Amino acid sequence: MDNTLKLNKDFKRLYYRGNCIPCHNVVVYAQKNKLGKTRVGLTCGKSVGGAVLRNRAKRLMRESFRTLSPRLNGSFDIVIVARSRISGKKCDEVLRDIKYAFKKMGIII
């Protein structure tokens, strides 16, 4: 992972201006940037569950982004939000959702 989004204002900018693709388990916001590297932020609200479930969801999202990252087409700011349905899901299903969203936005080829 190249870089992470940390500031609240970056998240707000993406929620306001970025393209939004909701899937079954996650919601993906994305926007092109001119930094030359891709930055990703993961959020996981309290509605997902306790600390164990939230950590698990973040790991699944991070892993699926890692498997997709060699196929990136340019540099983007991406925010992935976990929905409450993600608890108990396997890596395959999360990966499928993120892949579908990325393809639709043209992030990966």
Next chain:
RNA sequence: AGAGUAAGUCAGACGGUCGCGGGCUACCGAAAGGUAGCGUGAGGAAAGUCCGGGCUUCACAGAGCAUGGAUGCCGGCUAACGGCCGGUGGAGGCGACUCCAAGGACAGUGCAACAGAAAAUAAACGCCAGUUUUGGUAAGUGUGGAAAUGUGAGGUAAGAGCUCACAGGGAAGAUGGUAACUGAAUUCCCGUGUAAACCCCAUCCGAAGCAACAUCGACUGCGUUUGCCUGCUCGGCACAUAACGCGAAUGAUGGCUUGAGCCAUAAGGUAACUUCUGGCCACAGAUAGAUGACCGUUUAAUACAGAACCCGGCUUACGGCUUGCUCUUUUA
């Protein structure tokens, strides 16, 4: 076989491919850092934040009183505790066993709705004597959570622990025990409950919390020194430059993990626990917060659940396995 009760233990392991945090070593690099190798990386509750302690800052000569808070049978253990162990007393269970905020109602104040004569200085109805308001008396009176020792006999004008027997309770305290307590002889019949109401007694307690706090640099702000308004004081203005001090907010680094530590043996103790000797540190230290994905083998390995300054407890959530003991039923 079923039901129950108590204690203990585990929380997956191994191999392969990719990936993440910290440490050590080597090499490259001016440095930041990078590469390679080695080894390591969540719990029994990490949770709730309910107690206690360490650590840090602030306050503080010392002692006492008052106010406030906490605890409350006895002995022991512990750094300390509201914790643990052993006992005493009480409650529950056929039993194994479990549970108990368990001091004081002869210091004082309060409360006890409704019902009931009366809820605490008992006497309204009643009974008896006497005769028109006086004495004696407490047997009886739909209540209530609680009613003034209970039952029987004697006794009497009527009655009454007034007397006796049995039962109950209080005082007293032999004996045993470190103590809580146990409760023999003797003696008395003596006005309720509530302290998780205020309170009294005994013991303990300064406050806040790692987002504490310390260090560093930069920006900006304020104050003083300085100049001017004016001879002085107060006040106001200027800070372009220099020095010193302070600080709400901001950033970075430290605090940060070796500790009342873990393991094994032996000894003391009923036990909690303590001590000796040896060994280990290969026992997490992240900072938007690291443990994952896929495949295979095996297994009882599934549930509850993720460290955030650190320890000792308590409480709550929850899967499996083992062992001791108790009760019931059936068979031999």
Next chain:
RNA sequence: AGCGGGAUGGUGUAAUGGUAGCACUAGUGACUCUGACUCACUCUGUACGGGUUCGAAUCCUGUUCCCGCUG
């Protein structure tokens, strides 16, 4: 993470340990030619689990949920 406060009908809000009250809402009836207003009646309760007490919304304790402060 560290602290502090709270939970009462559908909503808002009272209540010294002793019958849980008020307003709005909802329902039924009356009034009216009909509706509204008004009047009468009714329904719906102390977050959950234990304990102290004769008796807990209240006192004590555990759990759940919500809110606030520090950032």
